[in-house]
Amino acid sequence: MFAKGDKVAVLDDDLNGIVLSIKNDEVTIETDEGFVMTYFVKQLLKINISSNLMDSIKSINVDKIIKEKTIPTPRSFTKERKEKHEISAPEFDLHIEKLVSNKRGMSNYDILTLQSETAKRHIEFAIRNRIPKIVFIHGVGEGVLKAELDFLLGRYDNIAFQEGNYQKYGQGATEVFIKQSSK
The missing domain is CATH 2.30.30.30 (SH3 type barrels.)
Structure with missing residues (x-):
């Protein structure tokens, strides 16, 4: 060398x-x-x-340069399979920025209360209108809103819930399944 x-x-x-x-x-x-x-x-x-230009050109590895310049193919992600007639579940974002235009002056207690009441309103609406599944987006954070949401959902007999689809929401969502009673 x-x-x-x-x-x-x-x-x-x-x-x-x-x-x-x-x-x-x-x-x-x-x-x-x-x-x-x-x-x-x-x-x-x-x-x-x-100073001989031809010596310099001969030392260039063109194949290596072409390999470095090629654009890597993007990774493919598997999408959630849905039936053609299946309607996607309604999603409700409980982040405070999505609920109020300005949160200035609101304490953490006020924010959590508003988020809980909003979730309760959506649950009651889904039960009344026989919507089988809804999704709450609560984010990861410190887990206070998720714990409050779990407590709220646990008070309903006809509701089952689980972590949201990780590929779609990460760890910041909860899927709620409403068991329909026959009337």
Whole structure:
């Protein structure tokens, strides 16, 4: 790779020099400032001082450059399969920014109360209108809203709930299933 007399640059330092000797994977160089130093082969880069353009072009690995420039194909994600007639479940975002235009002046208690009441209103609506499934988006955060939502949902006999679809919502959603009673 290196030969005595080659001009080299040190990769991690701002040093250039000439190869004096090579022993195994160690190369001794004399820097441009006149110091004699020893480096490993992987720490040095050969500098092409040839003014011949054809020599420079021959050293270029075109295949490697083309491989680096190709755009990687995006990963494919499996989508949720739905029947053609299936209607997606209504989603309700309980983030406070989605419920009020300005939350200034609201305490954490006020915010949590508004979010809980909104969730309760949507649950009651779904039960009255026989909607079989709804999704609450509550976010991850510290888990206070999720705990409040779990407590609220646990008070209903005809409701089952679970974590939302991770691929679609991450960890920040709860799916609610309403068991329909025959009337």
